[in-house]
Amino acid sequence: MKRALYAIVALLLLPVIAVWSGVSWILGQSGRFAALVALVIVLTLAGLCIFRDSIAIYDLPAAFAVVLLLLTTSFVPKSFLFHVTLVVAFLSYAIARHQYSFASSSTATLEVALTACSCAGVVWTFVCANSLWIPANADALHHTETAVYKSTLKSAPFHMTIVAGLGTVHVPYAGPSKAPPSNVVLIHGFAGGNALWAAVRLSQLRHGYILILR
Incomplete structure (x- = not known):
């Protein structure tokens, strides 16, 4: 039924x-x-x-x-x-x-x-x-994304670059110097996914390098 x-x-x-x-x-x-x-x-x-x-x-x-x-x-x-x-x-x-x-x-x-x-x-x-049906402004999204990183990562350094046409965000390892760091790669959509990981995965900074492709 x-x-x-x-x-x-x-x-x-x-x-x-x-x-x-x-x-x-x-x-x-x-x-x-x-x-x-x-x-x-x-x-x-x-x-x-x-x-x-x-x-x-x-x-x-x-x-x-x-x-x-x-x-x-x-x-x-x-x-x-x-x-x-x-x-x-x-x-x-x-x-x-x-x-x-x-x-x-x-x-x-x-x-x-x-x-x-x-x-x-x-x-x-x-x-x-004017992209009224699907408004998308790269500068506005980039500004919002940067503000999210600064408010959630606080003192942790991060680098936003474009590699081979892909927007990337690199967050350096922040754990003990003696522990061997691992690499974490996240792949997701623009802005929204980055805001999500920045808010809930801050603890991963102490386990290895984080590289985000969006």
């Missing part, structure tokens, strides 16, 4: 897991990838509007391209507030452009799609460029 119940629950969760995985994949892309895909879609729709329906709508894709460029390049200092301002300004412009130019159009399907895709593309690029 329990197995059948577990199977039913698993089947019910499959769509949720699939949707969550899809959203995670989409929002976890790089900002430049999102900008490129969005730009191709918007330019395609704009081309259809211009050449098929003879609608002069050059300004919207041009503004869209400029906003994407500012969101994904280093021409201006990267600032979250500046990016938010860009996104809000473009959304306001795109919606106003649609309301005053296309609301009464008899062939508004493409125009609606163009406006919707341009707004969605800017928001998608903004989320990806």
